[in-house]
Amino acid sequence: MSSRISCLQQGPLHILENHAVRRGPVPDFLRQPALEGVQAVHAGMPGHAPTPLVSLPGLSRALGLGGICIKDESSRFGLGAFKGLGSCYAVFRAVCQRLGLDPARTTPADLRRPCHARQLEGTVFVTATDGNHGRGVAWAAAMLGCAAEVYMPAGSAEVRARAIREAGRASVTITDLSYDDTVRLAARMARERGGLLVQDTSWPGYEQIPAWIVQGYTTLAVEAVRQMAAQTGRPPSHVFLQAGVGAMAGGVLGCLLDHYAHRPPQFVIVEPASVACIHDSLLWDDGLPHAVAQPGPTIMAGLNCGEPCPITWPLLRDFARFFMACPDYVAAEGMRALARPLGTDRAIIAGESGAAPLGALLHLMCCPELEAARHRMGLDEQALVLLVNTEGNTDPALYAQIVEQGAFPSPCSGLPPASGRGNDAPAVQAGEQEQA
Known part of the structure; x- marks a missing residue:
């Protein structure tokens, strides 16, 4: 392995360290001036x-950390996941482009006017999904x-397919x-049938709509910045982000790196x-994105992606x-810890x-x-750690197996017990904010 990348941990849980982390500006499309219109569309x-943004002081103390804050996206737009942020912004921008409208002077309500509805008649939005993204596209199209x-x-x-059908005419x-x-x-299928492809990954010749989707996700980061300032008074030292193709x-x-440029967290x-x-x-150590050679099954359906998104791969x-x-x-174990705080x-x-x-x-904090x-x-x-809960209970049967029946137990004996109020503990509702 090169001097740029080293292995911190081998075994079932494998950890790499990047010794050549860059310090400097991120691409313009993820800097604040380019994102102002994103938040207006979502609003x-x-x-x-x-x-x-939910603070977990009890768990923080148990783990020996300065704080844990979780941006909880399970209530976003009533869709159960963050994906609607990217889908609706990309659909908005793509429709403005198709109709020749200025996105800076157009609102989502404008696109629902009868004159534009007639122009969009017969338009079909096409996508592939593990569940959440497709639900967001169906909802935005509807x-x-x-x-x-x-x-x-x-x-x-x-159950994920049914949720997509129920979100719109899908x-x-x-x-x-x-x-x-x-x-x-x-x-x-989009090419052959004249549909409008709204996909959350890119390839040569298909970059603009994925870039809009990536921009759409930044609203959760902008909100988290404001909420952390109000609740903790300091920036996060660490940010843990899950990745499928890596768009979110x-x-x-x-977005966070642009905001915290003076004091960047570790990602x-x-x-x-x-x-x-x-x-x-x-x-591979050649700087290029590569497909997984032998992909296997995982319960993490939203992260079950074998090829990185080329437009966000360089950032990661x-x-x-x-x-x-x-x-x-x-x-x-993360699901059980959150359900039984x-x-x-x-x-x-x-x-x-x-x-x-x-x-x-x-596991990092508890496994010897x-x-x-x-x-x-x-x-x-x-350490003040920022996490993102990207989805709620989108597969009730699997959720019950894991949280209620203990499926997929960890071999790590040092994990704290899931105590407290168990399944009767009230979940944070949309719009609530925990005070640190």
Whole structure:
């Protein structure tokens, strides 16, 4: 392994360190001047409200940390996940482009006027998804009176497909393909049928809409910056971000890095060990994104992606410090810890992908074999850690197996017990903000 990348931990939970982290400006499309219109579009969407930033002082004390704050996206737009942020902004920008409208002078309400509805008649939005992104596209399309055509990879839960259908006028097909091949199928179907592809990853010749999606995700980062300033009075020292293709991770990283340029946090990227395309691309040590050679199954459906997003890969490669490839039990323990909080901490309902960062943090702080890694990462009593819960209970059957029945137990014996109020603990509701 090169001097740029080193391995901090081997085994089921694998950790890489990037010794060549850049310090400097992020791409212009993720700097504040380019993002002002993003927040205005979201503010004009039905059901818009900032999601809560939840402080977990009980768990922080138990782990020996200075603080843990979780940006809880499970209530965003009533869709159960953050993905609607990217979908609705990209749909808005794509429609403005198609109709020749100035996005700076147009609002989401303007696009619902009868004159524009007639122009959009027959438009079909097409996408591939593991669940949350497709639901966001179907919902955004329905706001304009349009239909959506959604393709899902093999093994997708029917409950996720049903949620997409219920979000709008969407036809949903569960294929027998991998996620990445399903993306290629959706792109082909959009070309052949004249649909408008709204995909959350990019490839040569298809960069603009994915860039709008990435920009859309930054609203959660902008909200978190304001909430952390109000609640803690200081910036985070560490930010853990889960990654599938890396679109959300790259967008949030870029936005936070631009805001905290004077005092940048350490960014930690968390992926499923069986399909860790960002982590595995670093191992090639050629600076390029690579597909996972032998992808395997994971309960983290929203992160089950084998190929990095090219427009955000450089951000993660150059600005993230640590990369964790985690077994499924890591996410499962994160779900249980959030559902059954310690002390007076508030409960958070988190799905498998949403809980992965907290699960990674728990194992870093509690597993004896990871002691050297957590010291190297500077996770101590001064650390203020920011996490993002990207989804709520989007698969009730699997959620019950994990939280109520203890499926996917961790071999780490040092984890704190999930005590407190158990499943009766009230989850934080949309619009609430915990005070640190």
